[in-house]
Amino acid sequence: MNAFANIKTITKRELVAYFASPLAYVILVIFLLLCSGFTFFVQSGAGTYFGRGDASLTTFFMWHPWFYLFLVPAVGMRLWAEERRVGTFELLMTMPITAWQAIVGKFLASWIFLGLALLLTVPLWITTNYLGNPDNGVIFAAYLGSWLMAGSYLAISCIMSAITRSQVVSFILALVACLVLIFCGFPPVIDFLSQGFLGSFASHPWFVNAVASMSVMTHFEGFQKGVLDSRDLIYFLSVIVFSLFTTSVILRGHRAG
């Protein structure tokens, strides 16, 4: 009971802190602008929203891994870096709470914030229903997948934020780490591994598969198609849990000196 109360207190504080700074509004506005711009106007492999000829949000969700690449590190960069820079980390760690409660509380706050950003795109969903008859189950699954993916990026941003006192460094490190997670499932990378000068891996398909299965792209794909595969769920949740665990180890390291 006590643990939940502590987590709630920290989550609430972090959420309020987001909206006390202009950063939150900037991120929300940029996310919404990017979403509507790319969904309607950018020509991609899947066509455009209107050009596709079917009522779906495919052209909306396909960009999410890329939007999040910039936005999620911006949301997560201050979580621990700021705390350590200002010195409130010491205050927090001498309160009668465990480090886990603080880590989970902060993570949840940012995740809820990202969920809110996602929620603000619901008018798109409504519009699609107005214009045609989309498969709402697929769209719901894609929303869920998108939120889980944002959570994975965020948990990785937590690690990077715990590493340094500088928000800028934390942002860049998180961006690179998330880019790696995208790229390991990117077709050119897979092709490169199986046919390029590392072609020897062609005879070891397990390696290529292992790399590809580390990618957010492959796991987000299922959700986009409306398939709720337990493997995809487990993937995202384990990235989150593992990253938060790593965060706790790093924070403990700072304290041990």
Add this chain to the structure above:
Amino acid sequence: MIKVQNLVKIFGTKRAVDGVSFEVERGEVLGFLGPNGAGKSTSMRMITGFIPPTEGSVTVGGFNMVEKPISAKRLIGYLPENAPAYTDMTVSGFLNFSAELRGLRGDARKKAVARVIEMCFLESVQHQSVETLSKGYRHRTCFAQSIIHDPDVLVLDEPTDGLDPNQKHEIRNLIRRMGEKKAIIFSTHILEEVDAVCSRAIIIDRGRIVANGTPSELRQKSEWAGAVTLRVIGVNGGAVSQKLSQLSTVKRATILKEDATGVTARVFPKENVNGALAHSIADAAHGWRIEELHTEEGRLDDVFRAITMPDTAEEKN
């Protein structure tokens, strides 16, 4: 309430804290003195459970800080060095947050926040963002946070640092008043504060305790302790020092100042004279017009320098 046993902290190859042991009971205010980098803050961070000790143990109210951190931390209020506070919150928002983490809910929380706002004179800034506060107010805000749950144990790292003289006075009074019911440790390098507030003081240097006692006990260690300062009118310095050095109680007499009106001298007693020096001087001084005659208590800053300087000199060599 606080029991510190053989506390050691090693950073890399440096022994920042090297075998510190002491106890603080309820009703005691312990002053923690030492030059910069002596290990004061590191010790306090171990006592409050922010960093784990390399060796040794900290027990607060019977709870071991490593084994039962949550129970131990519940009893402590802590003001870290530089008084950090969340800059994106208002003063009352920050205090409400601290109160909630301390397990205060509903009415109890509101009462606690109102109480510390009043105690720390924060009424005028309570709706202001911490970021816009002056240093003194931010310091008091963080101090308010440390006493919000009326803790049995208070650990204050330089609580008066950066405050103006009036604010220093207020905070000292507050500490002294709270010291009647709580166990308090506070660090400082302002020695007058020790006299004003502490019931006991520890001097720590290069990670080790080098002196431990009441402020007056520490003063006794001064070479000036027990010396007599004398000012007489209408005599010359030669006559004064000649007469004084003939006394059986006097070890040494030095003339501090000699001018047209008179002579100021400092007289050091022999061992085991114990306060009889002033009497014997007064008896011997027939015919002199004595303007001033008093026994020195010794000064803490001399003791502090005498204890901590030899080591720093060594380090330079």
